[in-house]
Amino acid sequence: MAGALPDGEPVPADGSLPDEATRDVGANGFAVYVHVPFCASRCGYCDFNTYTASELGGGAGRDEYASTVLRELDLAAKVIQPRRVDTVFVGGGTPTLLSADDLGRILDGIDRTWGLAADAEVTTEANPESVDPAYLARLRAAGYTRISLGMQSSAAHVLRVLDRKHTAGRAPQAAREAREAGFEHVNLDLIYGTPGETAEDFAQSVQTVIEAGVDHVSAYALIVEDGTRMAARMRRGEMPYPSDDVAADRYLAAEQALTGAGFQWYEVSNWARPGGECRHNRLYWTGADWWGLGPGAHSHVGGVRWWNVKHPSAYAQRLAGGVSPGHGRELLSAADRHVEDVMLRVRLRDGIALDRVDRAGAERALAGGLLEPAAWAAGRLVLTLRGRLLADAVIRDVVA
Template identity: 80%
Template sequence: MLPDGDPVPADGSLPPGVAETAGSRGFAVYVHVPFCASRCGYCDFNTYTASELGGGVSRDTYVDTVLAELQLGKSLINPKRVDTVFVGGGTPTLLSADDLGRILAAVDDAWGLSPDAEVTTEANPESVDAGYLRRLRSHGFNRISLGMQSASPAVLRILDRQHTAGRAPAAALEAREAGFEHVNLDLIYGTPGETADDFAASLAAVVGAGVDHVSAYALIVEDGTRMAGRMRRGEMPYPSDDVAADRYLAAEAALTAADFGWYEVSNWATSAAARCRHNLLYWTGADWWGLGPGAHSHVGGVRWWNVKHPSAYAKRLADGVSPGHAREVLSDEDRRMEDIMLRVRLREGIPLARVDAVGAKQALADGLLERSAYEDGNLILTLRGRLLADAVIRDVV
C-alpha cells in the first residue's frame, strides 16, 4: 500500500520556491522498471510478472511511458546537472540494452549528465550475457549491481532465485571485461536453512569475483509474501536475529580481510571511488526524481510518490496528468530527524552537536559509538553498534 499524503496537482507543480532549489545538494535520477520473469518468495517490491500485469502496459511501450514522465519533470525543474542515475526494479535488464540506453540518453537531454556521472543498473545474473553487457556499456552505463544473494544452490531454491550458484560471479567477470568501472554483488543472509558454511562460501565467491562493492542485507520477511505464508504455516522457521548477527560479523571479517571497508552499515567498498554515489546522495539529503510506477521523489523538502500499478501510471501520463499519488512537505524537524537516522549509519558518522547529547553519551559508554579520530570528532558506530544500529539511532534522536 502507498502512504497517504496531500494531493499532487494535476500538472505536478511544486510549492512556490521549491523548484528553484533543485539540485543544490546534488541531484539523482531513479528509474523503476517493474517487470520480473518470476516472483521470488521473499519479494514485496512493486514488481509484476507478465501474468500479473493485465492490460495497458507492456515492456514494448514502457520506455515511452517513462519518457513522458521525464518530459513532465523537465518542465518543472532544472537541476543544472544529473550526478547519478540508478535503474532498479524489478529486473531492468528484461528491457533491451538499447531501451535502457534510450532512457539514459533522454535523461541527458532533459537535465544533462555530469561528465563523471555514475550510471547504474540492477540486473539478475541470468538476465545478462557478455554481449548484452557490452551493449549496455556502450550506452554509457558504468556500474552494475547484480543480485547474487547466495552461492548455495539450496539457499537459492528457498529464495526462489532462478540463476545457478555460479552465474553471479561469472556475470560480474563479464561486466568487468565489458568495461564496467564498478561492479556490485548483493547478498542476503539469514535465510532459513542457510548454514555458516553456506554463507562463508558466498563471501568467498564474492571476493573471488573481483568486484569492488558488496551489499549484504539480513533477510526480512514481509507480510503478504509467499515466504511469509510458508512461515506462518510452519513450513519453515522464521529468521533468527542471533544468526543474522553472526552472519554480519562473518561478512565484516571476510570483507575486511579482502581489503573492503564498510562505509554504510550494509555496504562495503574497496575504495572511496567504489562507493555507490547514488545511495550516498539519498543518505545525505540530496534531491532526486523517481521515474516509474510507485517511484518516490524528493526536491527541496517535498517528497512525493507515484501511483503504484503500471497500468494506472501509464494512463495518468497518457491523459497528460502527473502520475503522482500523493506528497508531503517535510518540516525542519522531519528533515533533521531523517538526516540523523541516515547519517548515523555512515562511516563518516555525525557531529555530536547534531544529536541528543544524553543518548549519545550513553551509547559511547556502552561501546556502541566512538569518536572518530579523523572527522573532527564525529560519532561513528562501533562494530557492536552496527549490530544494534536501529537502537543507537533511537537513542541519539
C-alpha cells in the same frame, strides 16, 4: 507485491512544486531513479512493486515502457531544472528484462532533458540470468558505468528457498562478464540468515564474491515481509523464522572476510574497495534531491516528497492523458528533515556531527561501546562494529 501507498496530499495535475522547493534544486547533488517494475517470476521473499507478465494489463508491457518513462520525464522537465544529473540508478524489478536499447533510450532522455554530469555514475540492477556478454557490451556502450547483480547466495539450496532462478555459479560469472565489458564498478548483493543457510554456506558466498573481482558488496539480513509467499510459509510452520543471533554472526563474518580482502564498510550494509562506493546511494543518505521515474517511484525535491501510482497500467494511463502520475505527497517540516538526516547519517562511516544529535543519548551509546572514541573526540558520532549491529537502537537513542 508491496502494500498500499499512503494517501498524502494530492499532487497537482501538472506535477508542479511549491516555489520554495524548486529554488535551488540539486545544490547538494541531484539523482534520478528509474523504476522498472517487471520480473520474470516473483521471489518468495520480495515485496517490491513488481509484476510478472500475467499480472499486467494492456498498455503496461515492456515494449512500450521506455516511451512511457520518457513521457514522465517530459513532465518533470517542466517542473524542475537541476544544475546537472550526478547519478542515475535503474532499479526494479529486473531492469535488464528491457532491451539494452530501451535502457539506453531512457538514459539518453535524461541526458537531453537535464544533462548528465561529465563524471555521472549510471547504474542498473540486473538478475544474473537476465544478461549475457553481448547484452552487457551494449549496455556499457549506451553509457552505463556500474551494474548491481542480485547474487544473494552461492549455495544452491539457499537459492531454492529464496525462489531465485539463477544457478549458484551464474552471479560471479556475470560479474566477471561485466568487468570484461568495461563496467567501471560492479556490485554483488548478498542476503544472509535464510532458513537452512549454514555458517559455511555464507562464508563460501562471501568468498565467491571476493573471488569474482567486484569492487562493491551489499549484504542484508533476510527480512520477512507481510504478504509474501515466504511469510505465509513461515506462518504455516513450513520453515523457521530468521534468527537475530544468526544474523549478527553472519554480519560479523562478512565484516571480517571483506575487510581482510581490502573492502571497507561505508554504510552499515555496504562495503567497497577504495573508490567503489555507490555515489547514488550516498546522495540519498546525505540529503540530496532526486526524481523517481516509474510506477511506485518516490521522489524528493526541496523538502517535498511524493510517490507515483503503483500499477504500471495506471501509471501509463495518467501519462497518456498528460497528467502527473503522482499518487500523493507530503511537505516535510524542518523537524522531519532533521530526524531523517540523523537516521541516515548515523549509518554511515562518516557519521554525523555531535551537535546534530541528542547529547545524552550519544553519551549512553559511547559508554556502551557503540561509538568510536576517537571520532567522539573529534566531534563526530561514528559507530563501532558493535554499534553497527545495534544501529537502529543507537538511532532511536540519539534522535534529538
